[in-house]
Amino acid sequence: MATLHTRSSARLMMAPAVIMLLVWMAVPLAMTLYFSFLRYNLLTPGLEEWVGFFNYKYFLTDPAFGDALVNTLLLVGGVLLITVIGGTMLALLLDQPFFGQGIVRLMVIAPFFVMPTVSALVWKNMFMHPVYGLFAYVWKLFGLEPVDWLASLPLFSITMMVAWQWLPFATLILLTALQSLDEEQKEAAEMDGAGFFSKFVYIVLPHLARAITVVILIETIFLLSVFAEILVTTSGGPGTQSTNITYLVYTQALLQFDVGGASAGGIIAVILANIVAFFLIRLIGKNLEA
Template identity: 75%
Template sequence: MATTQMRTTARLMLAPSVILLLIWMVVPLAATLYYSFQNYSLLNPITSFAGWGNYYYFLTDPAFSSAVVNTLLLVGGVLLISVVGGTFLALLIDQPIFGQGIVRILVISPFFVMPTVAALVWKNMMMNPIYGIFAWLLSLFGLPPIDFFAQIPLLSVTIIVAWQWLPFATLILLTALQSLDGEQIEAAEMDGAGAVSRFIYLVLPHLSRAITVVILIETIFLLSVFAEILVTTNGGPGTATTNLPFLVYTQALLSYDVGVASAGGVIAIIVANIVAFFLMRIVGKNLEA
């Protein structure tokens, strides 16, 4: 009897936060679903039922296919740089070096920089073709400067986003690396295994779960990259850096079409859930192994 009362009391205490969380999640989603079936423009307050017309318009938009490709390329590029670079940095930081604590703080610090600030710093200080640091470095070797956001816009955005997420991957992989049994490494060294063999057969399998977690978490957030694109390229040149979130933004605030933008938001949610579903299956299999 006492146990039942305690459970009831605990549920009543949790109820306000659960209800608030549901309202916070359900109301915006319900509003998005509603407007996705309406002809609603910010320039015309009168709405009418549109059926599946908004979805058809968004899916047949010439920029939709390039937005999907750009989204996948951006996510894949950032994951490749952050996982490979994070593994390398984790191995480097794990070594006993002078000022190890300061080095770790410096490596992790970019993760705490706001995306807008990071994009402005890279755009104006690093990648500017006139007075940027990269232009100055190229001039030392007698090479012409590169207009990053005109010549290689998607790669430039990928580098900026990867710079922000590299510390996260490094931190997770470093934590996993520190749990590796040192006796195994010593035994492998005594058996004559080289550094490459130890990395492939001991370190990498030990980091596999951490790498899977990094890929899962980063993918969920990278599917919604927006600020870096808005600040640096504004989706251009043309649609060269337009991803799904930015395409939704252009429909909502540049074309003033809330109905089509809401349909795009629903499609983006579906795509994100499909990706998350397959990633969760991969994570589950990895953890079971």
């Protein structure tokens, strides 16, 4: 019953949000694309010139790019593995009735609300410090040589920190999905003599499949852009051992002032993210019709 009148006022109501987002997305992205074809360094203003695909060639053949790409994939993959498996197990646990369940649930989701810089500095200093950190203390307790986590295992350490922050997200979403599972279906399976594992594999897991997909896709979007944790702990080092694509573009832009190179890197990051986004959008779009 939308009349012509209401339809045009609806359009008017939508306009501010649409226009602002359009400007926010299109203008800077177009500028990045344009810059990526220029030789453009903030230290040598006035010397900008068109260089075609030079920046892309430079960025893609830079050994640091290969390292950063591998690190990005390892970081995203590692965190996904830990949070999806850990999150599923935690969700199953929190779905069981026990004393103080509500409090345990609050404790489990708490890390998600800790800002990335706090989380990174707390882990770096109070836990992973090679001399005074709690891990060093525990290692010595067992007669082991303390590990200098961020120097010898930088990417692994950062993966752990980030996984700690994202585990609550996976848990919370999987728990929500789990609680919508029909109780009677489980009971029927139990009466048919299904054990824990067959119940899990044939009933719970298929029910969770959708939620797990959502967790994987959304986490991937955010994890491709992990930045603060790297900045305040290792600054991408030693060497490029913990540099991801986001951090590499940042160093290129704001530390080396190479606008052209950084822009080419930015465009490459956008393309990578788009591959993931393509699947996510389709998944959520399907849900919208239902």
